[in-house]
Structures are given as C-alpha cells and as structure tokens.
Amino acid sequence: MCGMSQQHPVRSTPSRPARPDASMSLLTNVMEYSLDEGYAEAAARRSAQGRSGTPRALRARLWLAAGLVLTALVVTVGAAQARYEAPTEARERQGLIDRIEKGGQDADDLQRSVDDLRGEVAAMQREALRKHGGDRSELVALLAGAVPVEGPGIELVVDDAEDTGAGEGGGPRQSTGFADTGRVRDRDLQRVVNGLWESGAEAISVNGQRLTALSAIRAAGDAILVDNKPLVPPYTLLAVGDGERLSAAFQNSGDGRYLDALQDNYDIRTGISVKDRVRLPAAPGLTVRTAEPVKTGENSTS
Structure with a gap:
C-alpha cells in the first residue's frame, strides 16, 4: 500500500458576523458614548472628591457644633456671673447712699449746734455789753455788730x-x-x-x-x-x-x-x-477784746 500523505482536515473557525453598521463607526461611538471623555473624567473626579469629602464636611459640622456649645457656655457663665454680681453692686451702691445720707444728717446736726452756740455767744455778748456799757450799751452793741x-x-x-x-x-x-x-x-x-x-x-x-x-x-x-x-x-x-x-x-x-x-x-x-x-442781721461771729484805761502818772518821770 503506497503511502499516502495524510492531511488533517482543515477546521474552519466560525468568524463573527460583521455588523451591519460597521461602516458607520463614528455615529455608533457617539450614540454609545454620548458623554465626552473630558466630561466623564471631570464627573469621576467630582464623585471621588464627594466620597473623600464626606469626613471633611463631618469634621466642619462637628467644629461648628463645638463652637456653638462653647458660645452657649460662655453666655451662660456670663449671665450667671452677672446675676451674682448685680446684688453685690446694688448692696454697695445702697451702702454708699446710706453713708452719704448719714454724713449729710451729721453735717446738718453740727450746723444746728453751731447756730445754737452762736446764738448763745451772741446773747452773752449782748448781756456783757449791757452790764459794762452803761448808758451807751446799745450803741456799743450796734457798732460791734452784736445785734440786728x-x-x-x-x-x-x-x-x-x-x-x-x-x-x-x-x-x-x-x-x-x-x-x-x-x-x-x-x-x-x-x-x-x-x-x-x-x-x-x-x-x-x-x-x-x-x-x-x-x-x-x-x-x-x-x-x-x-x-x-x-x-x-x-x-x-x-x-x-x-x-x-x-x-x-x-x-x-x-x-x-x-x-x-x-x-x-x-x-x-x-x-x-x-x-x-x-x-x-447781726454779725455771725464776734471777737471780744477788752481794753483798760491807762493810769496817769505811772509812766511819768519826776
């Protein structure tokens, strides 16, 4: 038997059928990918930033809440301190007013005492002028300003x-x-x-x-x-x-x-x-001075 070359049968590989719109690739690309690549990249970046920014926004909210709490605490403490200090200031103010009023009353009492003493002194001076002034006591009192x-x-x-x-x-x-x-x-x-x-x-x-x-x-x-x-x-x-x-x-x-x-x-x-x-009016205050007549012959020389 003569040798005969054995040939393997050729297997045909089924090929992908061509698309009917293969000749319209540009229109197909536009229809399937309506978003431009640049816009798609920008959208992807924004999405990534949004996902990564979530903790940052949370931190900002937490800081804001902490600031509000601190402000409320300061206001509360200030109000409490004001309520505590207000009665103290009122008491000090009232104490000062009381001291002023008491000082004014004391000054009025002293002035009345001075007026009474001046009246007594004037009466004693008039009596002294009457006793020692003789017939001219009224004239002496008038010239001295002791009487109105x-x-x-x-x-x-x-x-x-x-x-x-x-x-x-x-x-x-x-x-x-x-x-x-x-x-x-x-x-x-x-x-x-x-x-x-x-x-x-x-x-x-x-x-x-x-x-x-x-x-x-x-x-x-x-x-x-x-x-x-x-x-x-x-x-x-x-x-x-x-x-x-x-x-x-x-x-x-x-x-x-x-x-x-x-x-x-x-x-x-x-x-x-x-x-x-x-x-x-009479003079408010008088200085009483006395004089004695000079005796003749005491200082004379012989």
Whole structure:
C-alpha cells in the first residue's frame, strides 16, 4: 500500500458576523458614548472628591457644633456671673447712699449746734455789753455788730461790667497793679465801704454779711471774701442812716467819685437808692477784746 500523505482536515473557525453598521463607526461611538471623555473624567473626579469629602464636611459640622456649645457656655457663665454680681453692686451702691445720707444728717446736726452756740455767744455778748456799757450799751452793741439793726438807709449795688474784657485808658486803677478789666476788685469794695462809714453810716452789710470794726475784705483769685466768706456779684451794700443825707454825702465824697470813675472807665454798673427801711442781721461771729484805761502818772518821770 503506497503511502499516502495524510492531511488533517482543515477546521474552519466560525468568524463573527460583521455588523451591519460597521461602516458607520463614528455615529455608533457617539450614540454609545454620548458623554465626552473630558466630561466623564471631570464627573469621576467630582464623585471621588464627594466620597473623600464626606469626613471633611463631618469634621466642619462637628467644629461648628463645638463652637456653638462653647458660645452657649460662655453666655451662660456670663449671665450667671452677672446675676451674682448685680446684688453685690446694688448692696454697695445702697451702702454708699446710706453713708452719704448719714454724713449729710451729721453735717446738718453740727450746723444746728453751731447756730445754737452762736446764738448763745451772741446773747452773752449782748448781756456783757449791757452790764459794762452803761448808758451807751446799745450803741456799743450796734457798732460791734452784736445785734440786728433796722431803720432808714440806702441800698448801693455794685456789679461787674457786662463785658469784662480789657478797658481803655489809664483810669483810677492805673497804679493799683490790677489788669484793666470791668471786674469789681476787693480794693474797690474796700473804698466803697470806707466811704459809706465816712459819710455817716451807722451799720453796713454786704450781700447779707454784717460788717464790724474788725471785718476784712480780701481777694482770693477773682473772688472777694468778706470775713473769709466768698461773695459773688452783684454786691449789694445796705447802710443804715439818714437816707437822703447819707446818699448825698457818699456821692460827693472822694470814694463816691472813685466809683463814678470805675463806671466811666470800665463800665462797672452801679446804682444807689434811698430806702425807708432796711434790716441788717447781726454779725455771725464776734471777737471780744477788752481794753483798760491807762493810769496817769505811772509812766511819768519826776
């Protein structure tokens, strides 16, 4: 038997049938993948970030909650502290008010005691003047300012100028060293008071302050002190005496003309009027001094 080459049968592999739309690959790709690759990648990134950001958002919410809790705690503690401190402040304030009121009452009591003592001293002084003054005891008490006095007299008002700026000209104050202003000075008031005494006044008061032979008129800055009591303008002087005669004598005196010069040069306002009756209080305090007559012959030489 002659050899014959044995051939294996050829196996046919079934092939995939071709798609009918194989020639339309671009349209097919568009229809099957409608989302562009760039957009798909962006969507995938956002999805990944969303999944990974979930813990971050949770942490933010936790921090926010913690902040709210802390704020509520601070507010609560502050309110509690305010409620605790409010009664303490109220008690301290009430205690301060009570101390002020008590101090005012004590001052009023002391002032009443001072007034009572002054009254007793004045009564003792009047009694001493009555005993030792003889027939002139009332005159001595009047001149000493120990008793109130009432009678006819004059009222003299001296007030600062409306404009207290610098005056013009030399004027009567040129040699006094004062600034040329329209303000009444202590020396002005001294001259007016001395002029009233010289013109025949029996008793004088300035703004209700009774003057005596020991009264002092001084200055403290721009204020005028009468027996250490500060006075404010206008200065009202009441003088007991024969009104018409006292007014004329004062206006014709050198001190009256000095007052007119103040009015002309510095616009200081003045006014004088005769009164049928004026009343002057007693001096608030008196300094009692005694004197003994000098005996003749003790110091003489032979």
